[in-house]
Amino acid sequence: xxxxxxxxxxxxxAEGSCAGCGSAWCEHAGPEPAPESVRVALLAAHxxxxxxxxxxxxxxxxALKVFREGAAVSLTHARTLVSELQRTGLTGTLAEMEYxxxxxxxxxxxxxxxxxxx
Numbered sequence: 866x867x868x869x870x871x872x873x874x875x876x877x878x879a880e881g882s883c884a885g886c887g888s889a890w891c892e893h894a895g896p897e898p899a900p901e902s903v904r905v906a907l908l909a910a911h912x913x914x915x916x917x918x919x920x921x922x923x924x925x926x927x928a929l930k931v932f933r934e935g936a937a938v939s940l941t942h943a944r945t946l947v948s949e950l951q952r953t954g955l956t957g958t959l960a961e962m963e964y965x966x967x968x969x970x971x972x973x974x975x976x977x978x979x980x981x982x983x
Contacts, residue, residue, distance in 0.1 A: 868960040875964040913981035914962040917954035920975035927972040
């Protein structure tokens with residue numbers, strides 16, 4: 866299982882093979898949210914990453930816009946994400962946090978990604 870950035874999109878895929886016949890397959894490849902089972906497997910294999918502010922977030926309009934557009938969430942949910950980002954940071958897979966880091970950085974929001982265990 867993989868999750869990665871391709872351009873400005875967050876992609877995931879799952880590949881497998883049969884040891885008996887040598888057949889291989891790709892379960893999915895595309896720019897859609899990864900199913901929870903894929904996220905759980907990636908987090909178990911690689912651990913969580915944390916997105917945190919590296920400076921003050923002046924106002925929250927830019928960050929709200931990024932979350933609304935990048936995740937197609939309600940304004941209320943976007944506010945919750947911005948509040949969590951400011952308080953404790955956001956956690957998820959490394960690819961997810963890099964996705965948000967790139968978009969927030971482009972909007973002028975100072976953030977960085979770090980290992981969530983440290």
